[in-house]
Each structure stands twice: as structure tokens, then as C-alpha cells.
Amino acid sequence: MANLGPKKLQAKFLVGLGTIVLLLGVFFASSLYFHLSSLLDTQVREKADLMFAQVSSVQSYVREVLRPKMFASLPDDEFIIEAMSSSYMSRAIMDRLDLPQSEYHYRRVAENARNPLYEINPEEKDLLALFRANPGMMYWEGYRQVKGSDYFVKARPVIFKQSCLTCHGDPVDSPPVLIERYGVDHGFGHERDALDGLVVVGIPVEQAVARIREATMGYAALYGAGMLIFFALVQAFFNRLIMTNLRRLTAKFRNLFDEEPELRVLEKLNQEDEIEEVVQGLEELGDHLHSVHSQLRQHSENLEEMVVVRTSELQQEADERRSDVSLFVQLLDGLNRSHNRREMWKYSLPLLVKRFNARSAGFICMFASRGYYTYPEGLPRPELPENWKEILVDSRSFYEDNRAFIPVGASDEFTEGILYLEWEPETRIKVKDQDILRALGQQLGIAMENLSALNNLLRQKDMLQGIVEGIGDPLLLMDAGGNVVLANEAARRLAKSLDGSMTDEGCAALFKSGGSFEEFPVRAAQKSGMLMSHTVDVGDRHFVISIFPIAGGESGEGQGVVYVRDVTQERHMLETMQQSEKLATVGQLAAGLAHEMNNPLGVIKCYAELLKTSVPGQEIRPDAEIILKHATQAQNVLQDLLNFARPKRAVQARLDVGGVVADAMSVFRVQADKKGVTLLLTVGDGLPDVMANEQYVEQIIANLLKNALDAVVSETGRIEVGAELDAKAGMVVLRVADNGPGVPEEHLKSLFDPFFSTKEVGEGTGLGLAVVYGLVQEMGGAIRVGNHGGAVFEIRLPVDETQSGGGEE
Structure with missing residues (x-):
């Protein structure tokens, strides 16, 4: 263990890693060098193109601007080379850039140059020969040595044009100043279109x-320093992660193995490369373990044979169970897609035949229809055994020879029919399959019962849907969150009229109008548990909403039946009746009052006239005139009362309402112009006649125009009168609108009441709009008032139905 040499493996690893790092360093340094060289090449090419552009612009300016201007200003034999020679000026300008510290090199040279300094040199002659060999070549560029230094050189040919031959052709045609300065030995004799020069x-x-x-060497040095640090870190981590684990591995081997073959594996760890030795040792250990495994295999052969036999039996049983599970899954899928019993049995019987390898199958219904179903289809009704009643009553399967009869029912207490299976002769059903068939019979019975319940439910639903759709008023089922669960056709039509769509959710606008509800009504009805009713205004329509709470749902959330009734016409009729009753009552009072007061006023006027003419002197005359004035005003009021109380019977006829309105407006146009108010009339195209009284229409327009003139401000006032057709309603709509202050909201309901006026005391009687209301009602029309940038009065008169088309589209 003491001879374990980690440096062997470590040396190989570091040498390999160093080679990779070195190659990467060379690659990145080369990439940097070539990238910088590419940038340099791009920059020098752009600079060369810029210098060529500068030279070309100078020569173009001399040829096209300066030289013609000089020729026009100088005598014919005068020539200023410093201002008229493009070559001289371009050299002079570029020579000023050719300072000692300048980085540019510029030469314009030619064969047989006038100035020996610009005679073409050998290197330039090579370029000139290249251009002459390639006539279509416009430029040449590349790297060359210039004055012992590396340069990027770009050259283009110089072709002598006709304008150049004045100075470079025949000396006779040349300006004298050139001959005096340079003589005739050089610079002449060039021909037209000759390629004799270069610009470099x-x-x-x-x-x-x-x-x-x-920069590349600096990068390489920095890279090398970084790699030294990297090598130091790698060596530390290598010792920590690799060599330490190798030592732990060999120590573990020594503790675990003490057999001779195993010890030989450990001895390999003390020689040469550690990893290779470990691999070789493990291979030998594997061989040893393989031999041990072979011995164990010999001992377990008998056991394996027993396991194979048992496994085969279990596999067969598992296959059968999988077939049963697959059968149940397929039956369940078919039952979910079936809508009636015929579809269910048409789908199920082939699956049963296939699963149990039967020849045919069928179902005999013993109740209700007494029908039967078979597979294959078209087979005769299966014959039942003699004990079929016992099969139904006891709910017990019966098997004979190659046939099976299984009761089908949701429970043992109720059997609806018998499932029949038949096999080939001499075939017997397995005992364990009998239990499966009995379970299938029960499941199929449950499915039949569910299909019956579903069909009943669908019939009930269709009947309920028919009842709901047959209700003429909108009816909705909504949840507490305001979502529409169900709606009838009347509700969908209401939704279309409210938001232009046929969606059920359009009715939700009823519950969002003007903030009518603190919380959603269905939720409020659920909390109270009682019927709730609300009145809702949507624009000019009025609805009564009744909510019937329905308990249920999750977390106490229920639903509510919402019944909507449109009471717009009822409210309009009620308002009309109330207005008519007011007018009738006031009419009776006005008739009696006018009759009783008219006679005393006549006496007062009579005596005032006598007093005015009979008494001498002027002192009493003004007082008499005041009496007459106020008595006359009182009589006018009484006359209005009499007209209001006893209106003349209207004689209605076909009337061009547009013309009548125009005539009425002409009467007030002088008054409007005097006040500085603009009067506008707009009449729709093809406006049909109406059934109305001309005098009544004129009086209505006159009263409305008079009120509008009183309401608007001088100089900025504007009154618009319009007439258009509402073809859907069969009405002609008159509108009188002004830009005055409008009618206060609190006065809108009382505006047509007799003696109600928004004017100052003494400025009106309060009968004008009441009379207008009565006249419109008598002609079978309707009047409405609103505010839109001022007061807007809308009068609707019926179209003459005797006209072609009845006034409708």
C-alpha cells in the first residue's frame, strides 16, 4: 500500500490535459490573429476607397466646373496649369498630405510623363501591363513593399480622353505655357483612349x-499564466477526487476479501498505472465471481424448472384476467356510447362471443318488449330451457352441454332477461368463467337499468324544454354568480335587443343597469329564501324581474329562476291615462273658470275704453291703457283655457309633414335672425305622408319653436328640426332640438302637466306643452322629451297606410 504511486496516473492525466490546453491556446491565438488581420484588411480597403473617391472628386470638379469656368474667363491662348490641369491639381492636393508622419502613399504616374518625378517605375510598369492585358479590369489591390515598408496598394488605370490630348497630344495644340515650362521632349505624343498611366x-x-x-503574443502570455494556475487547481482536485478514492477502494477490498483469487486482485494495485491495474484486477475478480455464479446456477436448476412451470400457469391465468379486464373496459366504453338497449346489445354480444370463444350469443327480454337480440344477427330466437322461470326467479345461472343461460338484472331481486351463449359441440365452459359470466350479467342489467333511466330523463327534459320555450316572456335559470344556465327563446330575443347578440349572457345587462342592485339578485334571493321582485330601466324600456330561489349546489350556492316581464307599454299607457285624467280635470275647471271670468273682463275692457275716451286730459289715459293691456292678457289666458278645455274636433288627412314643418319654420326665421339664432331643417329622402291635421302640426311646431327660441342664447343659439321615417314602426319622427340648458331631470315627468312652467312668473301660462301633448294624442301619435346637448322633443305620427307599401320597407 505504501508503494501506491499516484504520480503515475496523475502524470498521464496532466500530460494529456496540457496537450489539450496547448492546442486550445494555439487555436484561440490563431483565431484572434486572423480576426484582427481581417479587421485591418477591411479598414485599409475602406481608407484606399476613400482616397480614390477624394482624388476622383477633385479631378471631376476641375474638369466639369473649374476648367470650363477658366476657359470662359481667360483669353483663348491663356492656360493656368495650377487651376486647369486635373493631374497637376490632384497631385498638388495629395502631395500636401504626403508629410513625413503621413500614413498615405499616392502616385499618379504615366509613361512619357511630362515631369520625370512622375515617370512610371518598374513595379508600376508591371501593374500597367496587367491592366493592358485585362482591358475590362477597373482596379487592382493587394499588399506590396513600398520604400521598404509593407503597404496595402490599390491602383486603377488612367485612360487619355479627348480632353486630355490638348495638353498631352500634339505640342502644336498645347498651351504655350506648358511648352515654356516643360518643353516638348516629354509629356506629348499620347493618343486617344490610350492606357498609359496609373493612379496608385x-x-x-x-x-x-x-x-x-x-496583441496576439500578449494574449498567449496571459493564456499561459492562466493555464499554470489552472494546472495547479486541477492537480489539487485530482488528488482529492481520484487518488483519495482509489486508496479508499483498495482499503475496502482488503477488508472484505481474504481468498487467494481476491488477494491477487489487490496485488495488481501496486504495479504501474493505477486505473489500468484496478481494471485488470476487477476483470479477474469478475471471472472469479462468474465461476461462483455458475456453481449457484447448477444448484438452482431444479428450482428454476419448478418456477417455470408455475410461472406458465400464472401467465396463463394473468392472460385470462387481462382478457377479462379488457372485456369489462370495452363493455364500459360501449355502454357509455350507447343510447338505447339495441345499441348496447349490438356492441356487447360480439365481445362476449370473442372473449369466451363461443359460436353465438343472444339476449331474451322476459319483460316489457319480450324482444331478443342475437349475434351473429339474423339468428332465430334462442330456445329456453324448461326451468327458465327458475332462472328468472332465483337469479341463478344454468349450464347444459354446450349452452349457458345467465340471468341479466341489476340485482338478485329483479331479473329483466336471460343472456344466452352457445359453443361448439363437446365444448364445456370453465368453472372460473361461470363466475365472470354471472358478474357480466349483473353489470349488463345495471347498464340496461341506467339506459332506461336516462331515456326517461331525456324525455322529461324534452318536455320541460318545450314548456320553457313555449312561455312567451323571458325565462332564465341563473346561478348566484350571474351566469346563465338555461334560457328560453324569448330570453334570447331579449338579449339580442339589449346587446345585439343572441347569447344568453346578454340578459345580464338587466342586472347591471344604473347600479340598480347592491348585490346580484339571485344571491340576495338565496339569502332571504323568498321571492324577490325588482323594476329595472334599460334605456327607455322598463322591466319587472321576479327571482324564485332554488336551493342546492356546493357550499350553499344555489340557483334562481328569473322571470322577466316587459312593462314598457303598460307604463306608457298608465302615463297616458294619468295625463289624460289630468287634462280632463283641468279642462273642466278651465271651462267653468273661463266662462265665469270672461264676462267681467269684457265689462272691464268696455268701461276702460269709455274712461279712456270720455274723460278729458291726459293724466288718466295711461292708467286706462294699463287696464286694457292686462284685461286683454287675461282674456288671452282665458281663451287658451277654452281652447285647452274644448279643443276642436281634428279633421285628419294625408299630409306632407316635411312641407308643413318648413312653412312653420319660415314664420319664425325672421325672429330667429333678429336674435342671432341658427335654424336648421333636415328632412329624410322619400319621406311618406302622414295622417294628421295640418293646423295641429303647425301649432305643435310653433309652440316647440317658441319655447326653443326662449331657451337658447342669442348669437350662439342653434335649433335643429328634423323629419325621418321609422319604417319598422310605421311612424314619421319629428325632432326639435336646441343647444339650450335643457330640461332638468326632476321636471321631465311634469313637463306636459297643465300650468307647469319652467319660465319666470308672468312669462308663460304653462299650457303650451299641455296643449301640444293633447294635440299629438288626438292625432294618434306620441311625444317624448329628453336631453342631449339641450332639450330634444320627439313627436311620432302614424304613416298614411293607404300609400303603396303602407309606409314600411
Whole structure:
């Protein structure tokens, strides 16, 4: 044990790990180097393209702008090379960048250059030859040595155009200034479209490459230092996790094994590589254990034979039980999908034949229909044994030869029929299968009883559904949470009228209108346990809701039957009757009062006239006029009372309501213009005639317009009168709307009452709207008032039904 050398295994592990780490370091350093080199290549190419763009822009500017401008400004024989030569200017501009510390290299050279400094050199001649060999080649780029340093070089050819030959063609055509400065020996003789020059741009890369190498070496050094630390940590963990466990393993072997073969395994641990020695030792130990196992196998052969025989029996029994379970599962699935007894037996009998290897099967119903079912189908009714009554009464199976008769019933006290199975001749049913058949008979009886109950329940449901659907008023079954469980057709129609959908949940709008309920009514009815009724207003519709609580559900949650009755028409009729009674009572009072007071007022007016004309002097005349004025006002009030109490019998006829409204508005237009109020009339297209009295319609519009003019503010007032057809109701709707303060909500119900007025005392009698109400009712119409940015009066008059189509679409 003392010679156990952990360093052998550790040395192999560290050498292998070091090789992997070294390869990874080389890979990452190379990747970094190539990545930085790629970035450098991209940058120098972009810089070279930028320099070419600058040179091209300078030459383009000289050729297209500066040179034509100079030619136009100078005499014909004058030529300024510093301002008119594109080559000279581009070199001059780029030479200013060619400082000692500059990183750029620029040359524009040519064969037979005018200036010897720009004569093409041998390296550039190679590039020129390359361009001449490839006429379509626009650029060349690559890395070259320039002045002993590495540069990225980009070059493009220079082709002499016609405009260039003025200075580089025949010396005779050249400007004198060029000949005086350079002579005629160089720079001339170039031909049109000749490729005789190059533009070369160079970007130094030597320093950048050096920096890349330095960065790569620094990364490699940092990586090496990290790997040394990594190796130290790995060595510590290796000793802790591997070598310590190896020592524990060998110690355990020595404590457990003391046989000679086992001790030879331990001796292997003291030689060479620890892991290989352990593996070899364990292989020998495995061989030893294998021999021991062979001996044990020989001792257990007899026992195995017994186990095989018993296992075969158990396997056969398990297969039969699985078949029984599968049969019950299939029967259960079929029973769930069956809707009547015929479907149940049609599904079940083939399964029974298959499970018990029978030739045929059948069921004979001994009650009710006295029918039978067979498989295969079409077989005659099975013959029953002589003791079939005992089978039914005692609920006991009967077996004879190759036939079996099993009672089918939900319990031993009630048997509904007999299940019949027949096998091939000389075939006997197993005893253990008899118990299964008896259990099947009981389960099939329960299924038949459930199907009967389900059919009865469905019939009851259909009958109840028919009753609920036949109720004309909306009827719903709701839970305490406000969810609709069931609703009849009337409730669905109500839901559509409330929210535009046919969903049951649309009726829930009845319980959310205006915060009518502190808690949901069904929940409240459940708490009280009593019938609850509520009145709910939804827009201009009115409903009475009755909730009948139904106990049940989980955690005390129940349901409620909600009965909804639309009382909108009843309320309108009640309001109309109340208004009519008010008008009748006030009419009788007004008739008597007007009759009794009209005569004294006539006497007062008569004597006031006499007093006004007979007494000399002017002192009493104003007093007499005041008496006449107020007496006349009182007579007008009495006349209104008489008109209200004894209205003339309305003579109704076909009437163009749009024209009548327009005529009535023309009377008030002068008054409206004087007050600065805008009057608007909107009449729908194709408006049909109505059955009404023209004088009544004019009086109604006049009273409403007068009230509207009194309500609106001068200069900003606006009164809109509209007429449109409500084809569904067969009515023409007149609307008079203003942008005044509107009618207070508390006055809406009293607005049509006689002598009720919102005006100041002395400004109105309170009979105008009462008269309007009476006139509309007499013509068979209806009037409503509301607020929408001001007061809105809506008068509905019936369409003349004698017209084509009856006024409806």
C-alpha cells in the first residue's frame, strides 16, 4: 500500500490535459490573429476607397466646373496649369498630405510623363501591363513593399480622353505655357483612349501588423499564466477526487476479501498505472465471481424448472384476467356510447362471443318488449330451457352441454332477461368463467337499468324544454354568480335587443343597469329564501324581474329562476291615462273658470275704453291703457283655457309633414335672425305622408319653436328640426332640438302637466306643452322629451297606410 504511486496516473492525466490546453491556446491565438488581420484588411480597403473617391472628386470638379469656368474667363491662348490641369491639381492636393508622419502613399504616374518625378517605375510598369492585358479590369489591390515598408496598394488605370490630348497630344495644340515650362521632349505624343498611366494609392500596414502580433503574443502570455494556475487547481482536485478514492477502494477490498483469487486482485494495485491495474484486477475478480455464479446456477436448476412451470400457469391465468379486464373496459366504453338497449346489445354480444370463444350469443327480454337480440344477427330466437322461470326467479345461472343461460338484472331481486351463449359441440365452459359470466350479467342489467333511466330523463327534459320555450316572456335559470344556465327563446330575443347578440349572457345587462342592485339578485334571493321582485330601466324600456330561489349546489350556492316581464307599454299607457285624467280635470275647471271670468273682463275692457275716451286730459289715459293691456292678457289666458278645455274636433288627412314643418319654420326665421339664432331643417329622402291635421302640426311646431327660441342664447343659439321615417314602426319622427340648458331631470315627468312652467312668473301660462301633448294624442301619435346637448322633443305620427307599401320597407 505504501508503494501506491499516484504520480503515475496523475502524470498521464496532466500530460494529456496540457496537450489539450496547448492546442486550445494555439487555436484561440490563431483565431484572434486572423480576426484582427481581417479587421485591418477591411479598414485599409475602406481608407484606399476613400482616397480614390477624394482624388476622383477633385479631378471631376476641375474638369466639369473649374476648367470650363477658366476657359470662359481667360483669353483663348491663356492656360493656368495650377487651376486647369486635373493631374497637376490632384497631385498638388495629395502631395500636401504626403508629410513625413503621413500614413498615405499616392502616385499618379504615366509613361512619357511630362515631369520625370512622375515617370512610371518598374513595379508600376508591371501593374500597367496587367491592366493592358485585362482591358475590362477597373482596379487592382493587394499588399506590396513600398520604400521598404509593407503597404496595402490599390491602383486603377488612367485612360487619355479627348480632353486630355490638348495638353498631352500634339505640342502644336498645347498651351504655350506648358511648352515654356516643360518643353516638348516629354509629356506629348499620347493618343486617344490610350492606357498609359496609373493612379496608385497605398496605406501602410506594417505598424498595424506589428501591433496585431504584439496583441496576439500578449494574449498567449496571459493564456499561459492562466493555464499554470489552472494546472495547479486541477492537480489539487485530482488528488482529492481520484487518488483519495482509489486508496479508499483498495482499503475496502482488503477488508472484505481474504481468498487467494481476491488477494491477487489487490496485488495488481501496486504495479504501474493505477486505473489500468484496478481494471485488470476487477476483470479477474469478475471471472472469479462468474465461476461462483455458475456453481449457484447448477444448484438452482431444479428450482428454476419448478418456477417455470408455475410461472406458465400464472401467465396463463394473468392472460385470462387481462382478457377479462379488457372485456369489462370495452363493455364500459360501449355502454357509455350507447343510447338505447339495441345499441348496447349490438356492441356487447360480439365481445362476449370473442372473449369466451363461443359460436353465438343472444339476449331474451322476459319483460316489457319480450324482444331478443342475437349475434351473429339474423339468428332465430334462442330456445329456453324448461326451468327458465327458475332462472328468472332465483337469479341463478344454468349450464347444459354446450349452452349457458345467465340471468341479466341489476340485482338478485329483479331479473329483466336471460343472456344466452352457445359453443361448439363437446365444448364445456370453465368453472372460473361461470363466475365472470354471472358478474357480466349483473353489470349488463345495471347498464340496461341506467339506459332506461336516462331515456326517461331525456324525455322529461324534452318536455320541460318545450314548456320553457313555449312561455312567451323571458325565462332564465341563473346561478348566484350571474351566469346563465338555461334560457328560453324569448330570453334570447331579449338579449339580442339589449346587446345585439343572441347569447344568453346578454340578459345580464338587466342586472347591471344604473347600479340598480347592491348585490346580484339571485344571491340576495338565496339569502332571504323568498321571492324577490325588482323594476329595472334599460334605456327607455322598463322591466319587472321576479327571482324564485332554488336551493342546492356546493357550499350553499344555489340557483334562481328569473322571470322577466316587459312593462314598457303598460307604463306608457298608465302615463297616458294619468295625463289624460289630468287634462280632463283641468279642462273642466278651465271651462267653468273661463266662462265665469270672461264676462267681467269684457265689462272691464268696455268701461276702460269709455274712461279712456270720455274723460278729458291726459293724466288718466295711461292708467286706462294699463287696464286694457292686462284685461286683454287675461282674456288671452282665458281663451287658451277654452281652447285647452274644448279643443276642436281634428279633421285628419294625408299630409306632407316635411312641407308643413318648413312653412312653420319660415314664420319664425325672421325672429330667429333678429336674435342671432341658427335654424336648421333636415328632412329624410322619400319621406311618406302622414295622417294628421295640418293646423295641429303647425301649432305643435310653433309652440316647440317658441319655447326653443326662449331657451337658447342669442348669437350662439342653434335649433335643429328634423323629419325621418321609422319604417319598422310605421311612424314619421319629428325632432326639435336646441343647444339650450335643457330640461332638468326632476321636471321631465311634469313637463306636459297643465300650468307647469319652467319660465319666470308672468312669462308663460304653462299650457303650451299641455296643449301640444293633447294635440299629438288626438292625432294618434306620441311625444317624448329628453336631453342631449339641450332639450330634444320627439313627436311620432302614424304613416298614411293607404300609400303603396303602407309606409314600411
